[in-house]
Amino acid sequence: MMSQARIDIKGTNYGLVVHIGPGDWDGLLGELVSRLDQTPSFFKGGRVALQVGPRQMTKGQLKHVGDLLQAHQMSLWAVITESDVTREQAMSLGLESTLIPVHAARPGDKEDGIAVSEETDAILVRRTLRSGQSLHHPGHVVVVGDVNPGAEIVAGGDVVVWGRLRGIVHAGASGDDSAVVCALALAPMQLRISRHITRSPGSELDQKHSNGIAPEVAFVQDDQIVVEPWGTK
Amino acid sequence: MSATVITITSGKGGVGKTTATANLSAGLAMQGKQVVAIDADIGLRNLDVVMGLENRIVYDLVHAVEGACRLRQAMIKDKRLEGLYLIPAAQSRDKTAVSPEDMVTICDQLRPDFDFILIDSPAGIEQGFKNAVAPADQVLIITTPEVSAVRDADRIIGIVEANEKGPARLIVNRLRPDMVQRGDMLDTNDVIDVLAIDLLGVVPEDESIIVSTNQGVPAVMENNSRAGQAFRNISGRLLGQDIPLMDTQAPTSWLERVSQLMRRQ
Numbered sequence: 001m002m003s004q005a006r007i008d009i010k011g012t013n014y015g016l017v018v019h020i021g022p023g024d025w026d027g028l029l030g031e032l033v034s035r036l037d038q039t040p041s042f043f044k045g046g047r048v049a050l051q052v053g054p055r056q057m058t059k060g061q062l063k064h065v066g067d068l069l070q071a072h073q074m075s076l077w078a079v080i081t082e083s084d085v086t087r088e089q090a091m092s093l094g095l096e097s098t099l100i101p102v103h104a105a106r107p108g109d110k111e112d113g114i115a116v117s118e119e120t121d122a123i124l125v126r127r128t129l130r131s132g133q134s135l136h137h138p139g140h141v142v143v144v145g146d147v148n149p150g151a152e153i154v155a156g157g158d159v160v161v162w163g164r165l166r167g168i169v170h171a172g173a174s175g176d177d178s179a180v181v182c183a184l185a186l187a188p189m190q191l192r193i194s195r196h197i198t199r200s201p202g203s204e205l206d207q208k209h210s211n212g213i214a215p216e217v218a219f220v221q222d223d224q225i226v227v228e229p230w231g232t233k
Numbered sequence: 234m235s236a237t238v239i240t241i242t243s244g245k246g247g248v249g250k251t252t253a254t255a256n257l258s259a260g261l262a263m264q265g266k267q268v269v270a271i272d273a274d275i276g277l278r279n280l281d282v283v284m285g286l287e288n289r290i291v292y293d294l295v296h297a298v299e300g301a302c303r304l305r306q307a308m309i310k311d312k313r314l315e316g317l318y319l320i321p322a323a324q325s326r327d328k329t330a331v332s333p334e335d336m337v338t339i340c341d342q343l344r345p346d347f348d349f350i351l352i353d354s355p356a357g358i359e360q361g362f363k364n365a366v367a368p369a370d371q372v373l374i375i376t377t378p379e380v381s382a383v384r385d386a387d388r389i390i391g392i393v394e395a396n397e398k399g400p401a402r403l404i405v406n407r408l409r410p411d412m413v414q415r416g417d418m419l420d421t422n423d424v425i426d427v428l429a430i431d432l433l434g435v436v437p438e439d440e441s442i443i444v445s446t447n448q449g450v451p452a453v454m455e456n457n458s459r460a461g462q463a464f465r466n467i468s469g470r471l472l473g474q475d476i477p478l479m480d481t482q483a484p485t486s487w488l489e490r491v492s493q494l495m496r497r498q
Contacts, residue, residue, distance in 0.1 A: 107348040131391065149384060
């Protein structure tokens with residue numbers, strides 16, 4: 001197929017996977033940069049696995065890609081390749097050569113136990129996030145406190161708020177559709193999971209009398225964000 | 234004596250920072266304290282007008298900072314209250330004329346001679362705000378029960394906390410009990426619910442504030458002003474007195490009171 005994109009960026013359970021097709025390396029690199037510049041905030045904080053097929057790459061080239069991603073606030077963690085030379089170079093840079101899922105244990109997965117990959121450790125924030133404060137983390141985010149209107153959380157994984165969530169939240173920001181957002185009181189101005197967006201229905205004054213604590217969880221189902229009360233499944 | 238430096242700020246403009254500074258300064262002076270109020274809103278000075286001292290300005294804060302006068306010369310003695318002084322802002326300069334370090338130096342020079350130094354912060358989160366907060370021992374956040382004002386207050390509290398000037402305390406200004414009752418205005422609990430800081434006082438909306446501001450006589454000095462009473466209470470709380478929150482219900486006419494009584498029965 002001649003028309004196949006030479007650069008393909010996909011959000012998967014493994015985080016972002018950037019597929020680089022055959023062709024002139026410098027040209028491909030330029031294309032990658034322009035793709036990243038188009039939607040910088042979407043990729044921010046994500047981890048990236050590079051899929052290069054049989055291409056032979058030098059350590060310098062791999063390092064260059066790593067720096068480039070770093071400049072876009074993403075981290076390169078794995079290189080998937082059919083070339084032994086490239087694999088060796090990648091491993092010498094401390095990169096993985098096989099994909100490890102971002103969420104090793106998901107509800108519905110068959111494995112027992114809880115496996116956590118080191119790249120996506122959760123962070124615990126024990127304070128109120130106020131207007132203008134923003135929190136970016138490639139893994140899961142747990143907040144013990146409120147997330148006020150005007151505050152922003154962007155997480156590669158799940159977002160859990162033990163308090164009122166009234167700001168902007170983006171879970172699965174590196175393209176993970178299986179991410180969830182839960183809060184004791186889920187009333188975000190805007191809620192995003194992966195590439196899906198919903199916004200709050202009413203103004204603050206409308207909501208002020210429905211401030212009761214009713215834990216809810218938001219997730220993606222049939223390409224839409226669904227909100228359900230906690231514990232009714 | 235070593236003065237407590239209290240900065241009064243809000244983020245949003247027009248919510249009552251200057252009014253609160255004038256009234257609390259006067260309120261503290263009425264309780265026999267030595268108080269100096271500093272207007273940090275350089276270029277848009279106002280505190281002198283509200284305190285009725287505009288026509289006495291010879292030197293201002295920027296003169297003192299630049300050494301054009303001694304600090305004492307820039308201090309205007311209040312015409313009514315013993316122990317109350319004002320350091321006015323310069324009108325012809327801007328916020329960059331003073332640095333946060335300058336403000337700390339000025340306050341340190343004043344500390345030995347006063348009980349309280351109140352700083353009126355400009356709106357915003359830029360240089361002027363940074364100047365005003367730099368020397369603060371305590372920060373008072375003023376907000377009105379409006380979503381936009383609360384949003385800005387939240388932002389300011391975040392910055393104050395990040396600068397380790399907290400914990401800030403809150404004054405809810407211009408509350409209209411009738412609107413709260415109708416569900417058209419956030420009430421004090423809604424505001425505290427979001428901001429999650431200690432409440433120092435609630436000041437009801439009061440026309441007498443506009444009159445007193447125009448006349449240059451702080452409402453706190455007028456016995457029959459409800460807002461003035463609220464500011465007197467807050468001044469007392471700043472001094473550590475245990476004063477319960479006043480009932481912010483609007484005073485009703487005798488006719489309404491009678492009809493309320495009738496309905497109750």
